[in-house]
Amino acid sequence: MSIESCLAELGITLPEAAAPVASYQPVVVHSGFAHVSGQLPFIDGELATGRLGEDVDLDGGMAAARACGLMILAQLKAAGLLERVERVVKLGAFVSSTADFTDQPKVANGASDLMFEVFGEKGRHSRAAVGVPVLPLGAAVEVDAVIAVSEVRIAASLAG
Numbered sequence: 001m002s003i004e005s006c007l008a009e010l011g012i013t014l015p016e017a018a019a020p021v022a023s024y025q026p027v028v029v030h031s032g033f034a035h036v037s038g039q040l041p042f043i044d045g046e047l048a049t050g051r052l053g054e055d056v057d058l059d060g061g062m063a064a065a066r067a068c069g070l071m072i073l074a075q076l077k078a079a080g081l082l083e084r085v086e087r088v089v090k091l092g093a094f095v096s097s098t099a100d101f102t103d104q105p106k107v108a109n110g111a112s113d114l115m116f117e118v119f120g121e122k123g124r125h126s127r128a129a130v131g132v133p134v135l136p137l138g139a140a141v142e143v144d145a146v147i148a149v150s151e152v153r154i155a156a157s158l159a160g
Helices: 003-010 058-078 104-123
Strands: 027-030 033-039 085-096 126-132 141-149
Touching: 003 104, 027 058, 033 058, 033 085, 058 085, 058 104, 058 141, 085 104, 104 126, 104 141
Parallel strands: 085 126
Antiparallel strands: 027 033, 033 141, 085 141
16 A cells, blocks of 8 residues: 555645755655654644643643654655655654653654554654754754665666
8 A cells, every 4th residue: 555545544634845944955865765854843734832841731742743743754755755665764853841841752652653653564663752942943842754765766678
């Protein structure tokens, strides 16, 4: 089953891939890996802002991380890579949180669970989940990714 079909079956609609907010590329492919820049959480078109442990609760943080995961998928789709995913290798989750908030791993599960939901076993990955005092634009969560992608193969008949 294609990833697009899987998303439709799961009732998931990807957002439009967000444009970069600074001087970087959203996705860079090198040596069979797509490095997806940190993605911010847009829920119903609005940036999810705030800090965990202050004005965002755990469920809100998990929803924000899931929204970051959806944006990672949207960036892969925009780059023509969504159907070429071989494995989600690593996610990095940055959680805007107070000094006494210690559930960053639970927040990051919002993105991690999405990857497993969409890609099955290929979606299981290594991960870092860290608390930070502030994120760009006041976002509650930011998630980046390293994704193994298949190479585009030119048919032998075309190459000869």
